[in-house]
Amino acid sequence: MRYWLLILLIPFALAACSNDDDEVIPPSPLPVFKSDVQVKKLWTQNVGDGVDDVYLNLKPAVTERWVFAAAISGELVKIDRATGDVVWEVETERTITGGVSAAYGVVAFGTGDGEVVVLNEEDGAILWSKKLDGQIMAAPAIAADHILVQTLSGRLHGLKREDGAVAWLYDTSIPILTLRGESSPVVVGEVTLAGFANGKLAALDTNTGFVGWERSIGQSEGRSELERLIDLDGRFWVSGKTVYAVTYQGNASAIDIPSGRLLWTRKMSSYSGVSEFLSQLYVVDDDGKLAALDAVSGTDLWLQEGLRGRRLSAPTAYDRYVVVGDFAGYLHWLSYQDGSFKARVKVSSRPTRNPNAKLGQAEPKRTEDGLRAEPVVYQDIVYVQGNGGAVAAYQVIEKK
Numbered sequence: 001m002r003y004w005l006l007i008l009l010i011p012f013a014l015a016a017c018s019n020d021d022d023e024v025i026p027p028s029p030l031p032v033f034k035s036d037v038q039v040k041k042l043w044t045q046n047v048g049d050g051v052d053d054v055y056l057n058l059k060p061a062v063t064e065r066w067v068f069a070a071a072i073s074g075e076l077v078k079i080d081r082a083t084g085d086v087v088w089e090v091e092t093e094r095t096i097t098g099g100v101s102a103a104y105g106v107v108a109f110g111t112g113d114g115e116v117v118v119l120n121e122e123d124g125a126i127l128w129s130k131k132l133d134g135q136i137m138a139a140p141a142i143a144a145d146h147i148l149v150q151t152l153s154g155r156l157h158g159l160k161r162e163d164g165a166v167a168w169l170y171d172t173s174i175p176i177l178t179l180r181g182e183s184s185p186v187v188v189g190e191v192t193l194a195g196f197a198n199g200k201l202a203a204l205d206t207n208t209g210f211v212g213w214e215r216s217i218g219q220s221e222g223r224s225e226l227e228r229l230i231d232l233d234g235r236f237w238v239s240g241k242t243v244y245a246v247t248y249q250g251n252a253s254a255i256d257i258p259s260g261r262l263l264w265t266r267k268m269s270s271y272s273g274v275s276e277f278l279s280q281l282y283v284v285d286d287d288g289k290l291a292a293l294d295a296v297s298g299t300d301l302w303l304q305e306g307l308r309g310r311r312l313s314a315p316t317a318y319d320r321y322v323v324v325g326d327f328a329g330y331l332h333w334l335s336y337q338d339g340s341f342k343a344r345v346k347v348s349s350r351p352t353r354n355p356n357a358k359l360g361q362a363e364p365k366r367t368e369d370g371l372r373a374e375p376v377v378y379q380d381i382v383y384v385q386g387n388g389g390a391v392a393a394y395q396v397i398e399k400k
Helices: 002-016
Strands: 037-046 066-070 075-080 086-091 096-103 106-111 115-120 126-131 146-150 155-160 166-171 186-188 191-195 200-205 211-216 237-239 242-246 250-256 262-268 274-277 280-284 290-294 300-304 316-318 321-325 330-335 341-346 376-378 381-385 390-399
Touching: 037 341, 066 096, 066 390, 075 106, 106 146, 115 146, 146 191, 155 191, 155 200, 237 274, 242 274, 250 280, 274 316, 290 321, 316 376
Parallel strands: none
Antiparallel strands: 037 390, 066 075, 075 086, 096 106, 106 115, 115 126, 146 155, 155 166, 186 191, 191 200, 200 211, 237 242, 242 250, 250 262, 274 280, 280 290, 290 300, 316 321, 321 330, 330 341, 376 381, 381 390
16 A cells, blocks of 8 residues: 555656756746648547546557557557548456557557456457556567566566466566656567666566666665655667666666667656657656757757646657657647757547437537657657547648
């Protein structure tokens, strides 16, 4: 119980300690700019009520043909990536907290009860499920023969993809106080990378669980538990043979994957994560400032402070843009060159008509969509899932 109380309080504590004056940073007003690119919404779908009022980070899983998205109340949908049409929808009767992944013909998600569930991609039928030792707050990683699932207890489970049998288990100690969330494991060839609440990043053999290396991304400092909090909670990013990661109240670092050798590190604090594209690394710090760093050396390139205090998602870079969402449901496109604003859209859910409502009866308004989950980019199309259940696809179609 003590553990859960501490985790639930962390989102509020973060705001209270996010600057030197220990005051909550007020959201910056929306920047005023002249848009010089046009963004087209390709389609929108609703997935239940999204995360409802729970602090979760549910993002869609995007494959070559499909988009899969889930809601905390148990709805899981398969969407045609090109048209936005729903192919199937299943009511899993689970509390989905760990996001959804899809690969190798299966779809996997984790629950608040510590259960991992695997479905057939074709029709949504459940293939198997397995109860693990703690709540699952991150999307599983799917490899050729294994599914990798991380729990809040500090354990990474290597399960056989065919039937869920335990192949191996990696266990690490975690501090009493942690952020509410978990970074998702990432499979790179025969290596699985996983970040933990103690600020460590580990590389393990995907088939055997053998630990290749472990590295701390920063060191705990301060007198109180809150001051010593260091957590690799946000998304880390793999590019070639390098992994980039950032911790809350820790460092941003680049690590060589085969050897575990530290390439560079610098002081930085973030709970959302990083993105790399064309040798530039993008980081949103815990104040909401978006920074671009040289991915080779870690040196500063530019800093955009116009979204400070707007509780940004992790950034995603592609083509000539960096895309980031905010607490009010706005999706922002910025220039990769200098961080200037290029375009902005508001992501919102479509009202669902109650078939039993009388003609002319007013429908209740849906809760506004904040964007906590990072945008997902596939073939230069941006997919995003709002807190309120909206799943939308956008494309830059014309330079003005």
